[in-house]
Amino acid sequence: MPRVLSRETCQAIEQLFPRYPTRLAALIPALHLSQAQVGHISNDVELDLAELLDVPPSRVHEVATFYTMFHTEPAGRHTVRICRNLSCQLRGAEQIMKRAKELLGIDFGETTADGRITLEHEECLAACGTGPALWCDDNLVENLDEKKLETFLGGLK
Amino acid sequence: MSGHAYAPEGFETTLSKRWFVKDGFRYDTYVADGGYEGLRAALKLEPAEVIETVKKANLRGRGGAGFPAGVKWSFVPKESAKPKYIVVNGDESEPGTYKDRYVLARDPHMAIEGAIIAAYAIGAHQIYFYLRGEFGLPYRRLVAAIEEAYQKGILGQTVLGKSYRVDACVHRGAGAYICGEETALLESLEGKIGRPRLKPPFPAVVGAFGGPTVVNNVETLSCVPLIFTRGLDWFLKQGSEKNGGPKLICVSGHVARPGVYEVPNGYPCNKLLELCGGVWQGRQLKAVIPGGSSTPVLVPRPCKALAPPDAPESAWPLETEVPLDFDCVGRAGSMFGSAGMMVLDDRTCMVRTLAILANFYAHESCGQCTPCREGTGWNAKMLWRLERGEATETDIQTIDSASAHMLGMTICPLADAFAMPAQSYLSKFADEFREHVTRKGCWFPPFELAPHGDPFWEDTPR
Ligand SMILES: Cc1cc2nc3c(=O)[nH]c(=O)nc-3n(C[C@H](O)[C@H](O)[C@H](O)COP(=O)(O)O)c2cc1C
Ligand code: SF4
Ligand code: FES
Numbered sequence: 271m272p273r274v275l276s277r278e279t280c281q282a283i284e285q286l287f288p289r290y291p292t293r294l295a296a297l298i299p300a301l302h303l304s305q306a307q308v309g310h311i312s313n314d315v316e317l318d319l320a321e322l323l324d325v326p327p328s329r330v331h332e333v334a335t336f337y338t339m340f341h342t343e344p345a346g347r348h349t350v351r352i353c354r355n356l357s358c359q360l361r362g363a364e365q366i367m368k369r370a371k372e373l374l375g376i377d378f379g380e381t382t383a384d385g386r387i388t389l390e391h392e393e394c395l396a397a398c399g400t401g402p403a404l405w406c407d408d409n410l411v412e413n414l415d416e417k418k419l420e421t422f423l424g425g426l427k
Numbered sequence: 428m429s430g431h432a433y434a435p436e437g438f439e440t441t442l443s444k445r446w447f448v449k450d451g452f453r454y455d456t457y458v459a460d461g462g463y464e465g466l467r468a469a470l471k472l473e474p475a476e477v478i479e480t481v482k483k484a485n486l487r488g489r490g491g492a493g494f495p496a497g498v499k500w501s502f503v504p505k506e507s508a509k510p511k512y513i514v515v516n517g518d519e520s521e522p523g524t525y526k527d528r529y530v531l532a533r534d535p536h537m538a539i540e541g542a543i544i545a546a547y548a549i550g551a552h553q554i555y556f557y558l559r560g561e562f563g564l565p566y567r568r569l570v571a572a573i574e575e576a577y578q579k580g581i582l583g584q585t586v587l588g589k590s591y592r593v594d595a596c597v598h599r600g601a602g603a604y605i606c607g608e609e610t611a612l613l614e615s616l617e618g619k620i621g622r623p624r625l626k627p628p629f630p631a632v633v634g635a636f637g638g639p640t641v642v643n644n645v646e647t648l649s650c651v652p653l654i655f656t657r658g659l660d661w662f663l664k665q666g667s668e669k670n671g672g673p674k675l676i677c678v679s680g681h682v683a684r685p686g687v688y689e690v691p692n693g694y695p696c697n698k699l700l701e702l703c704g705g706v707w708q709g710r711q712l713k714a715v716i717p718g719g720s721s722t723p724v725l726v727p728r729p730c731k732a733l734a735p736p737d738a739p740e741s742a743w744p745l746e747t748e749v750p751l752d753f754d755c756v757g758r759a760g761s762m763f764g765s766a767g768m769m770v771l772d773d774r775t776c777m778v779r780t781l782a783i784l785a786n787f788y789a790h791e792s793c794g795q796c797t798p799c800r801e802g803t804g805w806n807a808k809m810l811w812r813l814e815r816g817e818a819t820e821t822d823i824q825t826i827d828s829a830s831a832h833m834l835g836m837t838i839c840p841l842a843d844a845f846a847m848p849a850q851s852y853l854s855k856f857a858d859e860f861r862e863h864v865t866r867k868g869c870w871f872p873p874f875e876l877a878p879h880g881d882p883f884w885e886d887t888p889r
Contacts, residue, residue, distance in 0.1 A: 289596050291510070291636045297618035298601055302560075323618075336620040337601030339560045351561075355522045356720055356783050357679035357769055362876030393604060393787055394522040394720075395561055398679035398767065399686050400884045402876075408563035412885045415876060 272322070273314040279307045283322055293323045297333055301340055310341035338390075346381040346388035348426045350406045354391045357398030366402045367391075369416050373423055387426060434689045435702060441653055441665075442646070442673050443689040446533040452568050454575040457536040463581060465652025469544045470589050477548040484654045484662045485671035490516050490607075490644030491719070491765050493753035496651075500641055502631035503549040509638035511551040514616065514630075515542050517558040517565070517645045518600060518607035522720035522787060523767025526675040526687045527645035531558070531565035532886065534649070535572035539595065541648030543586060544655070546593050549641055554595040557612050560602050564886045570597055604791040608839050609642040611793065622793050623839035644765075646675055667693025670752035674766060681772035683707045685880050693750040696725070700747075700770065707877070711773040714855075715747050717756050718764025720784050721844030723851030724777075725749065725761055732758045761851070776871035777856040778863050781849060782810035788845035799842035802833040806849065813860065816868025823860050827853050 272280055282303050286296040300323065304315045311334040320327040334340045341349070352367050367378070374382055374389055381388040397403035400412035404422075411422050431447045434440045445451030445460065457463070469477050482497030503511060515538065519527040530538055542554045556573075558566050573595050576582045584592050598616055600606050606615045610624035613635050634640020650672045654662045665673045670692040676699060679685050683704025690699060696715060706712050715725045729743035733755070749759040756763040771780065785807035794800045809826050812818045830849040833842040853860060863869060 292617065294618035295616060295636075298615065299599065301601065302599060325618075333618065333620055337560070337603055339602035354783075355787055356780065357523055359783055359874055360680040360769065360771065360775070360877075362874055364874060365876050392561070393790065394520060394524075396519045396525040396528045396559070398523050398525050398769075399677060400880050401679065405561050405563075410563065410886045413879045413882065415879070 272318045274308055274312065275304060275315065275318045275322075276307055279303050280318075280322060283319075294325050294329070297323055297325070297330065298337070301330075301334055301337075305340060309347075310344050312342075341388075344381075346386055348386065348406055349388045349390055350404055350423070350426075351390045351392035351395075352404045353393070353395045353397065353401060355394040355398075357394070358401030358403060361401045363402040366404075366414050366416070366419055369419055370423070373420060387423070433686045433702075435691075435694065435698070438689070438691065440673070440689045441657075442537070442649060442675055443529070443534075443687065445537075446529055452533050452535055452572065454536060454572065454579060457534070461656060462536055462652075463540055463587065465655035466540050466543055466581070467587055468655040470547060470587060470591070474548050474550060477544065480654060480659065481548070481651065483659055485666065485669050486647065486650055486654065486662075487670055487753050488644055489646035489650075489674070489765070490609075491521065491721075493763060496643060496647055499631060499643070500545065500549050502629065503639045503641060504632065505550065507550075507639050509636070510553060511549055511638050512635045512640040513542050513546045513549070513551050513554045514609075514612065514635055514640055514642045515554065515556045515645055515648060516607065516609065516612060516642055517556055517562065517569075518604075518612060519562075519645070519765075520559055520604040520607045521765045521767055522784070523677060523679055523716065523769045524719050524765040525677045525679070526766065528562065528565050529687055529884075530645050530649050530675075531562065532568045535565075535569045536576070537649045537652060538569075538645050539572060539576055539581075541651035542595065542643075543581070543593050544651050545641060545643060545648060547586070547591060549639070551641075552592050552594065554593065555616060555635065556595065556597045557606075557616055558597055558599050559606075560600045562599070566597060566599060573597065604787075605793045605839075605841060608841065611839070612642065613640065620793075622795055623841075625838055665691050667691070667750060667752045667755070669754060674751070676751065676766045676768055678703050678768045678770065680770040681707050681710070681775070682770045686884055690751070692752040693755065695748055695750050696768075697745070697748045699751065699768075703770075706770065706772050708772075712747065712770070713773045713775050714771045714777070716769040716771070716848070717749070717751070717766075718762050719767035720769070720787065721762075721840075721848060722756075722764045723761040723848050724855060725759060726855050730759050732760070762847075774872055775874075776814070776869050777852050777859050778810060778814045779869060779871070781852045782807065782814050784848065785810050785845065788841065792841060796837040796842065798833045798836040802829055802842060803845055806830060806845070813863050814869050816863065816866070818864060820861065820864050823853070823864065 402414040606621040611621040725746040734743040789803035830846040833846040
């Protein structure tokens with residue numbers, strides 16, 4: 271019996287298996303599905319995935335910690351990732367990052383006390399022509415100015 | 428409509444054409460515009476003839492290295508005990524690069540068509556699209572397009588009625604620049620951490636799951652159908668010597684009109700800057716990073732290598748007038764890379780610019796080679812010290828030799844991708860670096876918040 275993963279999540283993961291010649295190849299998509307359900311990749315998630323994919327738990331852990339999109343600690347309901355790379359910086363990303371910290375009252379790498387938002391730096395998001403840019407809930411928010419940032423953050427529930 | 432506002436006047440756009448058309452991403456739009464006819468034509472040829480045609484088209488890889496696609500395909504062994512694969516590189520993480528995002532979100536069928544032609548050519552039956560994890564809209568549009576292609580009999584047991592099975596699916600990454608490097612990408616596809624493999628063996632022989640694999644960039648494959656619909660002559664004429672076809676160039680930074688421009692290969696850099704409305708706010712051009720953050724910087728100074736052999740110095744073109752193709756940009760001392768062009772105005776601090784990039788490479792090093800792991804981190808620390816005015820003249824020499832010692836010492840080119848540009852900044856802006864010591868820190872203003880870009884380039888609808 272899985273510890274935390276729901277039936278739906280397990281089924282969605284099993285449906286991935288025929289795509290690949292190995293089960294291990296389904297690990298990264300499986301981590302995405304698990305994070306969507308649980309919110310972060312906890313120890314129990316790792317153990318569930320190890321059993322489901324028939325790989326050692328250490329392997330799952332190694333992968334979950336290597337990729338920056340996976341949270342290994344509990345995170346906010348939304349993760350706001352602001353690009354700090356060159357093209358965005360050339361168009362004023364520093365100011366956007368500073369404003370985000372002020373508006374949320376937290377630093378990068380932190381989560382608001384109400385568990386609403388985790389703030390992260392991001393490397394280039396492939397939105398260099400519409401920077402400054404951020405990525406949140408699988409969408410880009412582009413051509414940011416302070417007003418647009420404030421409206422966007424305010425709209426996250 | 429064949430031309431548009433992000434291409435030279437009178438130039439017939441083909442790669443970006445449907446980005447400007449309503450519902451350009453749908454199967455019906457694509458087919459009404461001649462879509463999948465390239466595949467139909469290619470399927471009438473023998474696989475070897477397809478490869479030969481792509482070779483003759485001088486189609487150079489658009490992912491970074493500019494390697495001829497047809498030549499790469501020809502390295503795949505004909506007979507193989509293990510299945511062969513086409514892996515489409517949609518990791519698009521090189522700073523400054525944002526073209527594949529629009530191909531996938533606004534014209535995904537073109538990439539699918541190219542990938543199927545490639546599969547047929549090398550004898551593969553499975554295509555994996557590897558997309559960076561942060562691609563939201565591009566992912567959703569590509570998945571929907573693949574679904575359409577199955578329904579229309581373009582993927583599956585038969586391809587356009589020919590009994591040849593091709594399957595395709597999308598694999599999302601999870602945030603790691605290094606997974607754009609083809610062997611790290613294959614590791615990631617296999618469910619492992621993205622650590623580049625030692626080459627040889629090359630992926631064409633031992634690639635995904637041990638089978639022969641061609642890894643090609645999204646744009647590279649999107650060019651392929653054009654070769655078969657428009658023909659070789661047309662394709663060659665759309666480019667320059669040894670650089671066939673049209674090219675997407677991503678312009679960002681200090682220009683009036685950033686965006687992805689479609690131009691013929693070999694289009695002069697200065698003319699492209701004019702198309703972009705020039706340097707913003709009427710300022711002067713300081714430098715151009717031509718091919719993504721990993722490429723050496725070009726400056727508006729005369730360049731002998733771009734001039735005919737006997738030309739007097741007064742007739743040398745400027746580095747920033749270079750014709751934009753892999754060979755010419757190479758001659759000018761840089762690389763065309765992924766065509767992620769970053770434009771810097773005269774208020775840009777080059778120490779800060781390099782320090783920002785050093786942070787990035789330090790963050791993204793996979794850590795398996797000491798010169799890369801230690802070198803990027805150490806350089807980042809030193810460059811920020813210099814920017815704050817806490818470094819000495821000797822420190823600059825150490826930065827110089829430390830980056831020089833990273834060159835050619837590592838498993839993958841990520842270390843070089845920092846060290847080569849670093850060397851170019853240090854040599855072309857030596858005075859500015861030194862002055863950060865004598866003036867005890869940076870005197871340039873902070874980067875200012877830009878006026879809004881064209882909303883056309885934003886992801887819509889959400
Ligand atoms: C550090 C690093 C990052 C790379 N990132 C990408 C990328 O995001 N997208 C891409 O297509 N190629 C990238 N490449 C180049 C690939 O390794 C490979 O050359 C390319 O996908 C081959 O396709 P092409 O021949 O069609 O260009 C990267 C290379 C390196 C060394
Ligand atoms: S050069 Fe850097 S990124 Fe490439 S394999 Fe070595 S440590 Fe990893
Ligand atoms: S530098 Fe910010 S999206 Fe590319």
